[in-house]
Amino acid sequence: MKINQIISHPIFKTLVYANVLISICALAQVFVTYAVFSIPVNYNNTSYLAFVFLSTYLQYNVQRGYLVNQTNSHSERSIWLLKHKKTLLISVGLAFITVLFLCNSLSAMSITIMVIAELISTLYYLPPFNIRKHGYLKPFII
Numbered sequence: 001m002k003i004n005q006i007i008s009h010p011i012f013k014t015l016v017y018a019n020v021l022i023s024i025c026a027l028a029q030v031f032v033t034y035a036v037f038s039i040p041v042n043y044n045n046t047s048y049l050a051f052v053f054l055s056t057y058l059q060y061n062v063q064r065g066y067l068v069n070q071t072n073s074h075s076e077r078s079i080w081l082l083k084h085k086k087t088l089l090i091s092v093g094l095a096f097i098t099v100l101f102l103c104n105s106l107s108a109m110s111i112t113i114m115v116i117a118e119l120i121s122t123l124y125y126l127p128p129f130n131i132r133k134h135g136y137l138k139p140f141i142i
Helices: 003-008 010-017 020-036 047-067 076-083 085-105 108-125 135-141
Strands: none
Touching: 003 010, 010 020, 010 076, 020 047, 047 076, 047 085, 047 108, 076 085
8 A cells, every 4th residue: 555545545634633643642651651660550440541542632623623724724634624623523522521521530639730731731822822832841841
């Protein structure tokens, strides 16, 4: 299979443009952290893992949807996002509701840390803060 066929395949576009790949990478980072620090994975309670995956999916899709505007509305990604807007909105809504339910099985400390991370993530792209434009801060924020 040629690389152009792979890149143009609808599944590949969904993985990339709907930020599913980023969410998988965030989840993989949790497993890397578990391995590096020899933390046993509790597969009986996967709430934390689902929370990381879904909150990453939620944050990136809200951000990408917010950033579609007149200046970039003709990019391939923006066209894909606009074409699949209804499906994305439904999936973001379901992710949000699921994340709220998952909070019931997380500790107050975990929720506090994640809410702070969410606020920083939102301030990263949202005017008037737009931390993104201050590139020297990015390594410290991430």
